[in-house]
Amino acid sequence: MVESTVENPASAFRNLEDSPIIKCIGNTPLLEIKMFESEFPDVEVYAKAEWFNPGGSVKDRPALFMVKDGLESGRLRPGKILLDSTSGNTGIAYAMIGAALGIPVRLVLPANASDERKATLKGYGADIVLSDPLEGSDGAQRLAAKMHREEPEKYFLPCQYDNPANPLAHVETTASEILEQTGGRVEHFIAGLGTTGTLVGTARGLKERKPDVVVHAVMPSESFHGLEGMKHIPTAIRPGIYDESAHDHLIPAGTEESYDLADRIAKEEGLFIGHSAGAALVGVREVAKQIEKGVIVTLFPDGGDRYLSEARQEA
Ligand code: PMP
Numbered sequence: 001m002v003e004s005t006v007e008n009p010a011s012a013f014r015n016l017e018d019s020p021i022i023k024c025i026g027n028t029p030l031l032e033i034k035m036f037e038s039e040f041p042d043v044e045v046y047a048k049a050e051w052f053n054p055g056g057s058v059k060d061r062p063a064l065f066m067v068k069d070g071l072e073s074g075r076l077r078p079g080k081i082l083l084d085s086t087s088g089n090t091g092i093a094y095a096m097i098g099a100a101l102g103i104p105v106r107l108v109l110p111a112n113a114s115d116e117r118k119a120t121l122k123g124y125g126a127d128i129v130l131s132d133p134l135e136g137s138d139g140a141q142r143l144a145a146k147m148h149r150e151e152p153e154k155y156f157l158p159c160q161y162d163n164p165a166n167p168l169a170h171v172e173t174t175a176s177e178i179l180e181q182t183g184g185r186v187e188h189f190i191a192g193l194g195t196t197g198t199l200v201g202t203a204r205g206l207k208e209r210k211p212d213v214v215v216h217a218v219m220p221s222e223s224f225h226g227l228e229g230m231k232h233i234p235t236a237i238r239p240g241i242y243d244e245s246a247h248d249h250l251i252p253a254g255t256e257e258s259y260d261l262a263d264r265i266a267k268e269e270g271l272f273i274g275h276s277a278g279a280a281l282v283g284v285r286e287v288a289k290q291i292e293k294g295v296i297v298t299l300f301p302d303g304g305d306r307y308l309s310e311a312r313q314e315a
Helices: 060-073 089-101 115-123 133-150 165-181 197-209 255-269 275-291
Strands: 030-032 043-049 081-085 105-110 127-131 188-192 214-220 249-253 294-300
Touching: 030 165, 043 165, 043 275, 060 089, 060 165, 081 089, 081 133, 089 105, 089 115, 105 115, 105 133, 115 127, 127 133, 165 197, 188 197, 188 275, 197 214, 214 275, 249 255, 249 275, 255 275, 275 294
Parallel strands: 043 294, 081 105, 105 127, 188 214, 188 294, 214 249
Antiparallel strands: 030 043
């Protein structure tokens, strides 16, 4: 079901370089995290605060790279609609970038996505197509692919799960920023797995320039979980961009412990982070326990204000 209708005018898109809001993507702060200080005094922990991106999440970075790649390759051109499946943050990023550049955007999301999420997308003028809530993000992915197959001329489908521009955004921006902001001191990098773009791209970018960085991927411990944006890879559609060799270790994170750490850091340090950022903290605690000394960098994909209308879910 399409809830509103964007047009696909043949008029030219606006120039990327002329958009003030797009210039604000990336270069997020690297914050020192104190919550494990008393337990592990010789471990330094830092986190990229990705909710400082103008669309409110890390997904502004890959969305911009995928749009740029579409424009440069000619696959995205006036007359086409940008179509993709997204449970949330990538959709908001596409919708914001689309609005800034005059690109019509249509997004497929599971019908049970939160009302505030749908309202945000509509606020930017994007169309919403609802997929079967029981099929989750995999169902949204299948429906977007079907729509594209049926009308390939109408749509540009970046397909964030399979698009190399997704990890490339992190090779070129996230990894460089981390190296610069730590003065090259980063020893361990920890990030959650969703499309896997953040983990795979940042790991590649870090290891290219500092091969001894140890990379830890955090994954929901169960197939059914409450960590929006993350995937339990063994039971989900495997993202085409996923590269297992990008991480040295895999850390499972439970929903409850992730929510607990996200709650705690908001109250103790004033960092109101999302649930997947809580999962990243589960990974940090685990690595800190193992290494006892060193410099850990993680990434908080979005803020807790994204999840206000969602009840705390049981794992
Ligand atoms: N957390 C949140 C809140 C997200 O929106 C995403 C993106 N799906 C992720 C984690 C995982 O990031 P990536 O897709 O780069 O693996």
